[in-house]
Amino acid sequence: MELLNNNAELQAWRRQFSPEETVGLIPTMGALHKAHATLFDTARPECDQVVASVFINPLQFERTDDLKAYPRTMEQDLAMLENLKVDAVYLPTPDDMYPSGFATSVDPGDSAVQFEGAARPGHFAGVLTVVLKLFQRCRPTTAYFGQKDAQQLFLVQRMTRDLDLPLTVQACPTLREDDGLAFSSRNARLSKVARQQALVLHQALTAAVAEFQAGDRDPRKLEATMRTFFEDSPAVLAYADVIDEVTFQSAQTSSTSRGHAWRALIAARLEGVHLLDNLLLGNP
Numbered sequence: 001m002e003l004l005n006n007n008a009e010l011q012a013w014r015r016q017f018s019p020e021e022t023v024g025l026i027p028t029m030g031a032l033h034k035a036h037a038t039l040f041d042t043a044r045p046e047c048d049q050v051v052a053s054v055f056i057n058p059l060q061f062e063r064t065d066d067l068k069a070y071p072r073t074m075e076q077d078l079a080m081l082e083n084l085k086v087d088a089v090y091l092p093t094p095d096d097m098y099p100s101g102f103a104t105s106v107d108p109g110d111s112a113v114q115f116e117g118a119a120r121p122g123h124f125a126g127v128l129t130v131v132l133k134l135f136q137r138c139r140p141t142t143a144y145f146g147q148k149d150a151q152q153l154f155l156v157q158r159m160t161r162d163l164d165l166p167l168t169v170q171a172c173p174t175l176r177e178d179d180g181l182a183f184s185s186r187n188a189r190l191s192k193v194a195r196q197q198a199l200v201l202h203q204a205l206t207a208a209v210a211e212f213q214a215g216d217r218d219p220r221k222l223e224a225t226m227r228t229f230f231e232d233s234p235a236v237l238a239y240a241d242v243i244d245e246v247t248f249q250s251a252q253t254s255s256t257s258r259g260h261a262w263r264a265l266i267a268a269r270l271e272g273v274h275l276l277d278n279l280l281l282g283n284p
């Protein structure tokens with residue numbers, strides 16, 4: 001496995017491959033866990049070359065204490081990537097990514113100011129800017145993103161389409177613990193008690209799925225069902241919304257969403273840790 005410490009090393013590595021060879025990119029912020037491994041397991045048989053990036057992107061953190069608190073486990077990350085048969089890891093520094101004078105960024109448009117973007121102005125502009133730079137530098141044929149971060153996935157797919165980027169963005173299913181909690185680097189920050197209480201997110205989502213499957217097509221009623229799970233929970237709900245997957249806007253009626261699937265989104269705070277999850281409802 002090659003360690004590429006700056007863009008020059010990345011370019012030298014990338015130049016070895018002909019246009020016929022497929023290159024898979026998996027962007028990460030490190031602190032790798034089992035769910036990250038599934039992205040690499042998907043990419044490995046599909047691509048001639050697999051490159052990971054590990055970069056805690058300062059542009060997407062609006063609070064410096066959040067950026068400082070982000071877990072850093074480089075040694076374990078590299079051991080895991082080696083085991084996953086990754087060909088190369090790009091480990092840029094902030095200066096390599098954003099040299100002095102850097103000023104341009106991607107405007108993610110609407111749907112970036114809702115849900116995860118509501119409390120974090122500039123977050124998705126930061127995400128899309130670094131993702132676009134990673135795409136330009138790594139020139140992947142396919143980039144792999146987790147469905148767990150549904151809004152991020154949507155915005156990356158839309159940017160790829162809108163800006164004619166020559167690659168495929170592949171969605172990878174959310175990996176969960178046996179009890180339903182979605183894997184996240186943030187779960188490690190929860191006490192044992194809060195770890196159990198965090199199950200409320202998945203319980204609320206599965207209740208919405210059950211109600212949808214029973215025939216309920218009123219998105220506001222499905223949202224109300226999800227909210228009831230938080231009435232007696234220490235978890236503080238940030239949002240519980242049913243969205244149209246194609247527009248990533250609040251779902252309205254089955255006829256305005258004709259041919260578009262609905263997805264239930266949820267986020268809540270427990271012990272100061274922001275947790276998010278989502279489940280597909282289906283075609284209304």
Ligand code: AMP
Pocket residue numbers: 027028029030035036039144145146147148149172173174175176182183184185
């Ligand atoms: P991160 O390092 O947290 O930015 O995540 C890197 C990639 O892993 C992103 O595309 C995430 O959506 C994906 N990811 C994180 N957690 C999960 C999960 N539980 N299931 C599937 N993908 C995930």
